[in-house]
Amino acid sequence: MHEVPPPTSTSTSTSTPAPAPGSSSSAVPAEPLSHGLKQRHLTMLGLGGVIGAGLFVGSGAGIAVAGPAIVVSYLIAGALAMLVMRMLGEMSAAMPASGSFSVHAERALGRWAGFSVGWLYWFLLVVVLAVEATAAAQIAHGWVPGIEPWAWVLLFMVVFTAANLTAVKNFGEFEFWFASLKVGAIVVFLVLGLLAVFGWLPDTDPVGMTNLTGQGGFLPNGWGGVVSGVLTVVFAFGGLEVVTIAAAETDDPARAVGRAVRSAVVRILFFYVGSMLVIVTVLPWTAQQAGLSPYVKVLDAIGVPSAGQIMNIVVFVALLSALNANLYGSSRMIFSLAERGEAPRGLLKVSGGGSRESTGGVPRRAVLASVAFGFVSVLLNLLWPDTVFLYMLNSVGAVLLFVWALIAASQLRLRARLEQEAPEALSLRMWCFPYLTWVTLAGLFGVLLLMLTDEAARPQVLWSAGATALVLLVAVGRQWRERRGSAVADR
DSSP: OOOOOOOOOOOOOOOOOOOOTTSTTOSOOOOSSOOOBOHHHHHHHHHHTTOSHHHHTTHHHHHHHHGGGHHHHHHHHHHHHHHHHHHHHHHHHHSOOTTTHHHHHHHHHOHHHHHHHHHHHHHHHHHHHHHHHHHHHHHHHHHOTTSOHHHHHHHHHHHHHHHHHSOHHHHHHHHHHHHHHHHHHHHHHHHHHHHHHTTOSTTOOOOTTHHHHSTTOSOTTHHHHHHHHHHHHGGGGTTTHHHHHHGGGBSSHHHHHHHHHHHHHHHHHHHHHHHHHHHHHHSOGGGOOTTSOHHHHHHHHTTOTTHHHHHHHHHHHHHHHHHHHHHHHHHHHHHHHHHTTSSOGGGGOOGGGGOOSTTSOOOHHHHHHHHHHHHHHHHHHHHOTTTHHHHHHHHHTTHHHHHHHHHHHHHHHHHHHHHHHOGGGOSSOOTTTTHHHHHHHHHHHHHHHHHHHSTTTHHHHHHHHHHHHHHHHHHHHHHHHHHHHHHHHHO
């Protein structure tokens, strides 16, 4: 959902730390947010959350560097995302909260971790929101040249802000239909692609395996190409995390998040890997170019009329879907930070007096705070896309990997604690614990190291590391001041 584009070089308040699970006060406090989301909303959010422009357009760059072996790159990146989601699902089913992995990090590692991962993720969402709004505006401007892109951006932001300020079920309905369209588009593409492969379409001959083994073979650029492909596509899986944030606003969070994680991960792997397999089978990998949609090329090749315009519509919907979900996710994350005293307390105001009815319980101030920074990001993107905004974009480029690493580290601590203190809460379990958790951590650090060796990706790692270090410094400084204040008060 929140795919970062390919890298380009160029008042403090306190709160009581969250109790350990299983202790007498460990029960997750009741959220003042509404429970207006249904299981179908959460399931489609999980399915459609990562099916975005990164898949429909960005996958062309991966094919260009890996060739047919891009299928392997997607399998590796997808497996990494699947393991992270399983860990996150385990913790969210046991301890559902609107702050999801930020709350889990605080419980497992301390307040500094919850503060850091929460603010980093919020910053990631509101910056990428600007990319999505601007890209969607460019597509709309192509359809209606008389309306300037900035006006389209304003319209999108107003519409989705209004949707997020009202009942949460409006967000759920938007995402349900957006995701349905994206999933439907992928299914139709897979069916047409398979018909083309077997020569069952009019005026077509069976393709066979020629394009998988020709033009340099299945591994035209060797395993180095596969690794480069992983670096290109791994960020396209970002967005699944919002499912666990949204689960807190369902009637049965533990059951809802478990079902959503189980159903979404395998199906998403099917959509991603299946799509790539169809693309590199129908057309030679050398026909793909970075920046051009491989889906359009395939649809053109098999004779689908107006394929480019159809895919433009799908990408447009995908961008609006991501914008809507990022605004939702960022507002809930900053609301959760405020609940724990890590953000201004004024953001805790909810509509309907905290009612649990579907028409109330919306953190409107948190929504407005997130969209306000989103507007600032859009303005920076429009005015200085190659300077100020580029630095902001690079500063969040690798944040997703840092967030995933903290999720894994949190799960290591919380799983052991839960097994001792509240094993009945483990309705969804991580596979082969703790071995696969350690494998995931090693894989994430491996991707970061590979990005450091890549000239194009290096700025993202360095800028993101700098942003992370700054947030960590603030977190540690806050904790030090609070401890010092407590020590002085005790004298």
